[in-house]
Amino acid sequence: MAIVLGPNQYGKAEVRLVHVDRSTPAHRITDLTVSTALRGDFTAAHTRGDNSHVLTTDTQKNVVYAFAREGGVGEIEQFASRLGRHFTTTADWITGARIEIEQHEWERITVDGREHDHSFVRSGRGTRTTVVTVEADAVHAVSGLAGLVVLRSTGSEFHGFPRDRYTTLAETSDRILATEVTARWRYLDADGMSGADFARLAAGIPRALVETFAAEHSLALQQTLHQMGEAVLTAFPEVAEIRMSMPNKHHFLVDLEPFGLDNPNTVYLAADRPYGRIEGTVRRDDVPEAPAAWYGTPGFC
Numbered sequence: 001m002a003i004v005l006g007p008n009q010y011g012k013a014e015v016r017l018v019h020v021d022r023s024t025p026a027h028r029i030t031d032l033t034v035s036t037a038l039r040g041d042f043t044a045a046h047t048r049g050d051n052s053h054v055l056t057t058d059t060q061k062n063v064v065y066a067f068a069r070e071g072g073v074g075e076i077e078q079f080a081s082r083l084g085r086h087f088t089t090t091a092d093w094i095t096g097a098r099i100e101i102e103q104h105e106w107e108r109i110t111v112d113g114r115e116h117d118h119s120f121v122r123s124g125r126g127t128r129t130t131v132v133t134v135e136a137d138a139v140h141a142v143s144g145l146a147g148l149v150v151l152r153s154t155g156s157e158f159h160g161f162p163r164d165r166y167t168t169l170a171e172t173s174d175r176i177l178a179t180e181v182t183a184r185w186r187y188l189d190a191d192g193m194s195g196a197d198f199a200r201l202a203a204g205i206p207r208a209l210v211e212t213f214a215a216e217h218s219l220a221l222q223q224t225l226h227q228m229g230e231a232v233l234t235a236f237p238e239v240a241e242i243r244m245s246m247p248n249k250h251h252f253l254v255d256l257e258p259f260g261l262d263n264p265n266t267v268y269l270a271a272d273r274p275y276g277r278i279e280g281t282v283r284r285d286d287v288p289e290a291p292a293a294w295y296g297t298p299g300f301c
C-alpha cells in the first residue's frame with residue numbers, strides 16, 4: 001500500500017476588485033470577487049515542501065489586478081478566460097486553471113428622472129457568476145446567478161403526496177411560493193461566444209427564469225424548477241444544461257383563532273429555517289456531458 005496525493009488545486013480566493021471605467025462622463029463600475037485555482041504538477045510542494053513549481057497565490061492575486069488595469073474587465077466570462085489562459089501558458093507544469101467570478105451588480109441612481117453619471121445603488125436582482133475552466137484542449141464556461149429572490153402570493157398548490165404516520169403537512173391548493181434561486185448554466189461553446197453574446201445571455205436568462213416563475217401555475221417547487229430550466233433551454237440554444245438550487249422559503253399561515261380572528265390567506269409567518277431544498281438539472285439529451293466544467297463547484301446535485 002502506498003499513500004499518494006490525489007486531485008489538488010490552489011489559488012487566491014475571493015480577490016475583491018472594483019474597476020471604474022472613466023472614459024466617458026457616465027462612469028461604468030465593475031465590482032467583482034475573483035477566485036483563482038491552478039491545477040497541474042504540484043506533487044513536490046505537497047510531498048517535500050519543494051516550492052519550485054508554486055506560482056504563489058499572491059502572484060495570482062496581482063495578475064487579477066494588473067489584467068484589470070491593462071485590458072479592462074469586460075464580460076466576466078472573458079476576463080476569467082483571459083486569466084485562465086495566462087496561468088496555463090505561464091509554466092508547462094500548470095495544465096489547468098479554474099477561475100470563479102462573482103459580479104456584484106450596481107444600478108445607476110435616478111435623480112429627477114435622469115440616471116446619475118457616477119452614483120450607484122446595489123441591485124437587488126442577485127449576483128452574476130461564472131466559473132471558467134481552462135484545460136489543455138478545452139475551455140468550459142459555467143455561468144449563473146445567485147441570490148435572486150422571488151415570491152408569488154397565489155397560483156401555487158401542493159397536494160397528492162404520500163402520507164404515513166409521520167406526515168402532518170396539510171394539502172393546499174393556494175399557498176405562497178417563495179424561493180431564492182441559485183442557478184448555473186453551461187455554455188455549449190464558450191470559446192465561440194463574443195462579449196455581446198455573454199452580455200445578452202446574462203440579461204436574458206434571469207429574465208426567462210423570473211418570467212416563467214411568474215407565468216406558470218405551480219403544483220410543486222420541483223415542477224417550477226423544471227419549467228424554469230425548460231424555458232431557458234428553449235430560448236437559448238447556446239446553453240447545454242442548467243442546474244438550479246431553490247430553497248422553499250416556507251410561509252406558514254398564523255393561527256389567529258385564539259384572538260377570535262379568521263385568517264383567509266392573509267397573515268403569514270415567514271420562516272427562515274428549516275427550509276426545503278429543491279435542486280435539479282435540466283439538460284439537452286443530445287449534447288455530451290462535461291464533468292470537467294463542474295469539477296470543484298459544490299452545492300449542486
Ligand SMILES: O=c1[nH]c(=O)c2[nH]c(=O)[nH]c2[nH]1
Binds near residue numbers: 219
Ligand atoms: O413544492 C414543494 N415540494 C416539496 O417537496 C415539499 N415538501 C414540503 O413539505 N413542502 C413542499 N413543497
